[in-house]
Amino acid sequence: MLFSSISIGDFLALSSLEQIVAKMRVGIIGQGYIGLPLALLIASTGIEVHGYDINKKLIVNLLEGKPPFEEEGIGNLLKSLLGKTYFPTSDLDSLDRLDVVIIAVPTPLSESSPNLMFLRSALESAAKVVRRGGTIIVESTLPPGSKNKIVGWLRELGMEEGRDYYIAYCPERAMPGRLLEELIWNTRIIGADDEEAARASEEIYKRFVKGEIIRTSFSVAEVVKLVENTYRDVNIALANEVARACEVLGVDYWEVMRLANKHPRVNLLRAGVGVGGSCLTKDPLFLYLASKDRGYEPDLILYARRVNMDGPVRYARQVHRLLFQTKNGYGSRKIAVLGVTYKGNVNDTRESPARDFIKFFLRHGYMVSVFDPHTGETFGGMRAEDPYEAASGADCVAVLADHWEFKELILDKLAALMTDPPVLFDGRGMFSREDVENSGIIYVGVGLPHLIKETVVDAPLSFYPLNKKAI
Ligand code: SAJ
DSSP: OTTTTSOHHHHHHOOSHHHHHHTOEEEEEOOSTTHHHHHHHHHTTTOEEEEEOSOHHHHHHHHTTOOSSOOTTHHHHHHHHBTTTEEEESOGGGOOOEEEEEEOOOOOEETTEEOOHHHHHHHHHHHHHEEEEEEEEEOSOOOTTHHHHHHHHHHHTTOOBTTTEEEEEOOOOOOTTSHHHHHHHSOEEEEESSHHHHHHHHHHHTTTOOSOEEEEOHHHHHHHHHHHHHHHHHHHHHHHHHHHHHHHHTOOHHHHHHHHTTSTTOOOOOOOSOOOSSSTTTHHHHHHHHHHHTTOOOHHHHHHHHHHHHHHHHHHHHHHHHHHHHSTTOSOOEEEEEOOSSSTTOOOOTTOHHHHHHHHHHHTTOEEEEEOTTOOOOTTSEEOSSHHHHHTTOSEEEEOSOOGGGGGOOHHHHHHHSOSSOEEEESSSOSOHHHHHHTTOEEEETTSOOOOOGGGTTOOTTOSOOOTTTO
């Protein structure tokens, strides 16, 4: 029987399958960006959910009703379910005989290969707490061909697939900033090679997923997950390449994008200073590396990654050259960076392009002041309390994340605070040229015509006379 931890007595006492499912006990290993929202959504359907994480501080905060990140709806859901159906814990020994254990831990890329260390240790934990014949569901992103590895690791612990446990791969596909909404509404892929694993997974997801639920094999699900982010990364790289072409052609990419997208089969994405986040920066490489290992090198994927990775240093160097040109070498050597998260309206700074952009300027003796309304991270720059404090005395304000708050910037006020002539670098195509130029600011940025004269292409990186006060 599917949920054999329920006794016959319980079974008879329950009047409907609904209640049987509600009696299930689920454990989720990893209470981060995916594990926590997922745990709360499942708990909101009446199922008992144990959210396990090795990070004790995170669990202490969750027990106090404090989520570790900013995401709409999570705080309220946590407060309403805590201690009722949702139980955070860092004590694995307090858990046992769970019907389903879901794994949502990071699978990063370390030194050009997928690092499955956290996954392996999560599987070892899952093996201890799943009931015999229960199901382990992996939500973490996997490189293709992971199932054999997983089954092999569990075999080393004396567990046989189909006897001691069943396994499914149901990759998460939700975007930070819209996690709850996307976990509910996106199509959910269930990758399982046997009926038991597919059925147990479906029982869980169908309780809160309002999108389609589609079954496929474990290995197809692995590639589907990777190809989604590869598709996005390659398309952003195309936007970035076209934007760079526009810059040297003296044409505005944003107008090109708007007009080209009037074509019914064209959808150019937004160009930007770089691509960050924990997913697009590694998933395409998982796909590339797995294919390369088996004899085919999908070079387009690698090239797109390279284009998206070059952005921060490429644009930092351009800003430096422009300042060399516009300030005749006598600027304040201070840059203000607004927005350091990997994208707008989130507080996540993982793999953010802002990091390399800021490091470039720090390395070359600039003072970098940073303001971000969503995070205290500065990547080594000096934290400012508001955008005007950051801009005060700066040669250039660089906007790197498209937070809504930056739409409200008072450009005249910024201009008055900066060295002359003030420069705004728009890394996300956020502002209107007219508004910026009407405030007397030199407007440069991704996809905007180059203003750098050929003669300053080789602007020395340590050109400015060192201004000790500014450093
Ligand atoms: N970006 C651009 N131009 C665009 C869109 C995004 O430069 O037009 C940049 C963003 O600024 C950011 C990066 O790309 O730096 C990634 O942002 P994102 O919003 O495209 O994606 P993520 O990483 O937040 O979430 C992605 C999503 N994948 C797809 O949309 C295909 C999400 O659905 C996945 O679940 C998630 O990765 C994941 O966990 O894999």
